[in-house]
Amino acid sequence: MAFILLAINQFQLYNFWHYHIIQNYLSLNIVARSIMSFPYKHVLLIGATSGIGRAMADLFLSQEICVTAVGRRQDRLDDFVSKHTTGKATSITFDVANISGIPNFIKNALQQHPTIDAIFLNAGVQSRFFFNNPSSVDLSNFDKEFLVNFTSVVHMTHAILPHLLARDTPTALIYTGSHVSLIPAPPMPAYCASKAALESFMTSVRVQLECTNVSVIHLSPGPVQTEIHHKEMGEARGKGFGMPLEVYTKATWEKMQKGDKNVFVGPVGGSSEEQLAEIVEKREAAIGRMVELIKRMMG
Numbered sequence: 001m002a003f004i005l006l007a008i009n010q011f012q013l014y015n016f017w018h019y020h021i022i023q024n025y026l027s028l029n030i031v032a033r034s035i036m037s038f039p040y041k042h043v044l045l046i047g048a049t050s051g052i053g054r055a056m057a058d059l060f061l062s063q064e065i066c067v068t069a070v071g072r073r074q075d076r077l078d079d080f081v082s083k084h085t086t087g088k089a090t091s092i093t094f095d096v097a098n099i100s101g102i103p104n105f106i107k108n109a110l111q112q113h114p115t116i117d118a119i120f121l122n123a124g125v126q127s128r129f130f131f132n133n134p135s136s137v138d139l140s141n142f143d144k145e146f147l148v149n150f151t152s153v154v155h156m157t158h159a160i161l162p163h164l165l166a167r168d169t170p171t172a173l174i175y176t177g178s179h180v181s182l183i184p185a186p187p188m189p190a191y192c193a194s195k196a197a198l199e200s201f202m203t204s205v206r207v208q209l210e211c212t213n214v215s216v217i218h219l220s221p222g223p224v225q226t227e228i229h230h231k232e233m234g235e236a237r238g239k240g241f242g243m244p245l246e247v248y249t250k251a252t253w254e255k256m257q258k259g260d261k262n263v264f265v266g267p268v269g270g271s272s273e274e275q276l277a278e279i280v281e282k283r284e285a286a287i288g289r290m291v292e293l294i295k296r297m298m299g
């Protein structure tokens with residue numbers, strides 16, 4: 001009888017420790033996973049003076065992640081730094097259209113903030129061009145839009161990669177694309193083409209960086225209520241176009257924390273988020289087949 005009781009006790013004791021060890025393991029794992037899914041500690045955020053960039057900058061700081069905010073509007077940058085008094089918010093004024101100045105801009109940013117381990121390329125502009133009325137199209141404006149939305153991103157990526165690759169911790173390139181890279185909105189040919197170019201570039205860079213410490217995170221928003229729409233729609237109409245900014249940032253951050261590398265949020269031009277997801281899924285599978293084929297061909 002004593003032997004049976006002892007055996008039951010031993011069994012209960014074993015179960016107790018077993019349960020707690022498993023619980024501890026699971027909770028540690030969950031904590032580790034949530035930290036690991038966005039492990040970056042200092043984000044250089046280009047296009048942080050309004051809209052999505054500013055909202056994400058505030059969100060990062062609420063998570064104790066340092067932010068160096070970049071944009072052209074000094075008053076907005078000053079406002080950002082003065083609202084966060086922890087020393088984790090800093091700023092640099094820069095116009096990304098100054099392509100030849102990009103290497104120096106990145107060099108100085110890294111000298112001032114060597115802890116930067118992620119760059120968030122979010123600056124963007126948007127206007128309408130009507131090729132059915134060619135004389136109304138100012139091609140220099142078309143080129144400038146492409147320069148800001150695409151060419152500057154390529155140059156920033158090129159300038160910062162040596163630093164990101166040299167670090168012995170995980171680092172990231174974060175890009176703000178747009179659903180219109182897949183489903184163009186015809187009044188905005190420069191914008192849609194620049195976002196399509198960006199997505200294509202980013203996809204290739206991601207594959208090339210596969211075996212490195214650099215992750216490529218692609219954020220693709222549907223319409224969001226930001227200042228980007230004010231220029232063409234006017235402030236009153238532009239303000240109400242798309243999903244509220246807080247809804248977008250919350251949904252995006254939730255997916256980023258889960259470790260999603262393709263963060264599609266919101267509908268686009270008559271297609272729901274689910275309809276868009278079908279296109280994205282088929283396209284991802286096709287990209288996978290292309291990559292496998294090229295790997296086989298290149299040995």
Ligand SMILES: NC(=O)c1ccc[n+]([C@@H]2O[C@H](COP(=O)([O-])OP(=O)(O)OC[C@H]3O[C@@H](n4cnc5c(N)ncnc54)[C@H](OP(=O)(O)O)[C@@H]3O)[C@@H](O)[C@H]2O)c1
Binds near residue numbers: 122125242
């Ligand atoms: N809102 C949407 O519906 C939507 C949808 C899909 C994708 N997006 C993308 O989201 C990103 C952010 O846009 P948003 O909607 O938040 O619009 P926003 O409020 O107008 O913000 C645009 C940001 O880009 C910066 N920027 C523009 N030109 C710049 C330049 N030459 N040099 C440096 N910074 C520059 C602006 O800063 P300064 O003016 O101070 O320079 C500002 O911080 C863009 O890439 C946009 O294409 C937006």
